[in-house]
Amino acid sequence: MLVFRQPLPNVERPQMEADVVIVGGGPAGMACALRLSQLLDEHNAKNPSSPLSKENIYVLEKAREIGQHCLSGALLDPRSMRELLPGFEKEAPLDAEVKDEAVYFLTRTGKFKFPITPPPLRDHGNYVISINRFVKWLGSKVEETGITVFTGFAGSELLVEGDRVTGVRTDDKGVDKQNEPKSNFEPGYDLKSKIVILAEGSRGSLTKKLIGSFQLDRDRNPQTYGQGVKELWEVPSGRIAPGQVIYTMGWPLTTKEYGGAWIYGGKDNIVSLGFVTGLDYPDPRLDPQHVLQDFKEHPFVASLLAGGKMIRYGAKSLPYGGWWSVPQLAGNGWMILGDSAGLLNSQRLKGIHLAIKSGMLAAETAFDALVKGDSSAAVLGSYPQRVENSWIKQELWKVRNFHQGFEHGFWHGLVHAGLQQFTGGRGLHARYAATAGHRRLKKLNTLPPDGGAEAHLLNNAKGDGKLTFDKLTDLYHSGTRHEEDQPAHLVIHDTNICNTRSVTEYGNPCQHFCPANVYEMVEASDVPAGKQISLNPSNCVHCKTCDIMDPYEIITWVPPEGGGGPNYDGM
Numbered sequence: 001m002l003v004f005r006q007p008l009p010n011v012e013r014p015q016m017e018a019d020v021v022i023v024g025g026g027p028a029g030m031a032c033a034l035r036l037s038q039l040l041d042e043h044n045a046k047n048p049s050s051p052l053s054k055e056n057i058y059v060l061e062k063a064r065e066i067g068q069h070c071l072s073g074a075l076l077d078p079r080s081m082r083e084l085l086p087g088f089e090k091e092a093p094l095d096a097e098v099k100d101e102a103v104y105f106l107t108r109t110g111k112f113k114f115p116i117t118p119p120p121l122r123d124h125g126n127y128v129i130s131i132n133r134f135v136k137w138l139g140s141k142v143e144e145t146g147i148t149v150f151t152g153f154a155g156s157e158l159l160v161e162g163d164r165v166t167g168v169r170t171d172d173k174g175v176d177k178q179n180e181p182k183s184n185f186e187p188g189y190d191l192k193s194k195i196v197i198l199a200e201g202s203r204g205s206l207t208k209k210l211i212g213s214f215q216l217d218r219d220r221n222p223q224t225y226g227q228g229v230k231e232l233w234e235v236p237s238g239r240i241a242p243g244q245v246i247y248t249m250g251w252p253l254t255t256k257e258y259g260g261a262w263i264y265g266g267k268d269n270i271v272s273l274g275f276v277t278g279l280d281y282p283d284p285r286l287d288p289q290h291v292l293q294d295f296k297e298h299p300f301v302a303s304l305l306a307g308g309k310m311i312r313y314g315a316k317s318l319p320y321g322g323w324w325s326v327p328q329l330a331g332n333g334w335m336i337l338g339d340s341a342g343l344l345n346s347q348r349l350k351g352i353h354l355a356i357k358s359g360m361l362a363a364e365t366a367f368d369a370l371v372k373g374d375s376s377a378a379v380l381g382s383y384p385q386r387v388e389n390s391w392i393k394q395e396l397w398k399v400r401n402f403h404q405g406f407e408h409g410f411w412h413g414l415v416h417a418g419l420q421q422f423t424g425g426r427g428l429h430a431r432y433a434a435t436a437g438h439r440r441l442k443k444l445n446t447l448p449p450d451g452g453a454e455a456h457l458l459n460n461a462k463g464d465g466k467l468t469f470d471k472l473t474d475l476y477h478s479g480t481r482h483e484e485d486q487p488a489h490l491v492i493h494d495t496n497i498c499n500t501r502s503v504t505e506y507g508n509p510c511q512h513f514c515p516a517n518v519y520e521m522v523e524a525s526d527v528p529a530g531k532q533i534s535l536n537p538s539n540c541v542h543c544k545t546c547d548i549m550d551p552y553e554i555i556t557w558v559p560p561e562g563g564g565g566p567n568y569d570g571m
């Protein structure tokens with residue numbers, strides 16, 4: 001029987017007092033910690049008799065090492081880093097400066113190069129980076145300041161009193177598959193904190209709970225997402241220049257799905273390539289990992305990779321909804337940053353610079369709160385105002401209706417995007433509505449049994465082992481590892497639905513959208529459909545897709561025991 005992870009009841013937990021707890025040590029969380037430290041240093045230099053301490057500021061990161069769970073393309077727009085650490089280029093791990101970009105529309109075997117690169121995809125002056133190495137470096141800067149980064153600790157619950165967030169509970173360690181304490185059991189800490197800052201990335205688990213409990217998305221568009229599946233390849237010398245950037249649209253997607261691919265030339269003949277598939281496709285049998293495999297079979301891509309070797313794999317979701325989907329950003333004792341807040345420009349496939357900037361603005365707000373000794377909504381409420389008055393709003397406002405324009409297909413989307421380009425992002429309506437992606441999945445009885453024009457995107461890829469790979473082969477290259485003896489962290493609230501309605505209505509889409517083969521339907525003679533759900537939680541790469549895309553909304557991703565997950569070294 002499946003047993004799901006939940007906090008153990010009746011356990012006495014160690015208590016710790018904190019001034020600020022930042023949950024998530026990605027670009028947003030690390031930038032926040034660094035900026036806060038800078039402000040405290042300036043304050044303490046001016047006020048030596050009443051210094052403010054950094055001792056009680058903590059970053060919680062669920063990965064075993066800083067940066068291990070970070071996955072991105074990645075091209076860095078340096079704007080916010082230049083504000084945070086002027087001259088950062090001299091010491092940051094930057095692989096190459098972008099010198100050359102091209103955009104292609106792909107058909108099944110042909111390609112059409114755009115004569116001019118559309119302005120949002122012009123990347124001259126941006127840098128090709130490994131987000132994993134970049135965040136590691138940023139984290140080392142944070143640790144140098146004296147702020148503690150607790151790696152291997154997940155924020156598992158928010159501590160809430162009335163309408164105030166008062167702290168964070170970390171994960172219980174040493175709990176067995178039956179949710180019983182083992183001999184090495186260590187209860188999670190209750191970190192009582194004046195300010196809790198959520199920087200958990202896309203579909204943060206604590207952020208989701210907070211948004212739900214306080215209805216922070218009231219009056220907003222529902223958030224929409226994409227799933228990015230990425231591989232790193234080592235290719236023969238001279239194939240792709242460092243700093244060369246290629247974007248594609250079209251094949252293998254049809255006009256019914258939203259998404260596209262990137263190919264970035266890094267240093268040492270390493271190429272980052274991946275495909276982002278919008279998590280609002282209609283056919284529940286579609287498999288985003290399969291989409292990437294199809295993409296590589298296109299003659300143009302296959303020729304770039306010929307003779308090369310795939311060395312790393314990973315997948316992650318990213319928020320697409322844009323400005324109208326941004327939830328309320330602050331309240332009594334809390335703020336939300338980066339991808340957790342949906343601060344990503346989906347038109348440019350860029351969020352790192354926005355995450356960093358949001359971290360800086362939250363740090364400035366937290367600093368004011370510490371100086372005033374008041375972390376109520378009255379003070380923290382200036383964070384959303386700071387976002388409004390910053391270039392984050394300017395950038396996201398111009399693309400506020402972009403993704404929604406594609407909800408009725410690719411060609412509609414292009415027309416809307418064109419209109420929006422000439423109307424400062426407005427297009428035909430002041431505010432385009434959005435539909436949550438899981439609501440757009442169609443039931444199998446309304447779709448062609450053989451998949452029709454989408455057939456090549458459906459079901460799990462087989463792979464040839466050279467250019468294309470099945471999921472388990474890809475997964476092996478993600479370095480994913482978890483403590484095996486622990487309850488499942490994919491909490492399915494009603495497994496009966498998986499074994500009955502989902503079989504006939506949607507064909508158990510979790511088997512397909514999960515990029516890590518966590519969900520399997522296995523033969524079972526004692527259930528009417530002859531199949532029942534089985535889980536391989538140890539495979540999970542923490543992409544959060546199941547929490548987003550399940551049509552019945554019965555899956556909740558919660559953090560597994562801290563330290564487990566992918567190892568995105570060099571990604």
Ligand SMILES: Cc1cc2nc3c(=O)[nH]c(=O)nc-3n(C[C@H](O)[C@H](O)[C@H](O)COP(=O)(O)OP(=O)(O)OC[C@H]3O[C@@H](n4cnc5c(N)ncnc54)[C@H](O)[C@@H]3O)c2cc1C
Pocket residue numbers: 023024025026027028029060061062063067069070071072073074075076077131153154155156199200201202204205206227228229230274276316317318337338339340344349350351352353355559
């Ligand atoms: C496939 C793909 C390609 C992309 N390409 C680009 C690009 O080229 N350029 C660009 O600018 N942007 C790109 N983005 C977007 C960019 O990666 C994100 O906008 C950015 O990483 C957001 O930073 P963040 O700090 O908000 O979140 P993240 O980078 O996701 O970091 C969140 C951190 O929090 C940790 N965490 C989460 N929950 C908990 C918890 N409960 N307790 C403890 N720790 C927790 C995670 O382990 C992680 O380390 C891409 C995204 C994807 C998925």
Ligand code: SF4
Pocket residue numbers: 490513514515516517518519539540541542543544545546547557
């Ligand atoms: S189980 Fe969910 S979060 Fe984990 S890899 Fe699969 S889809 Fe992603």
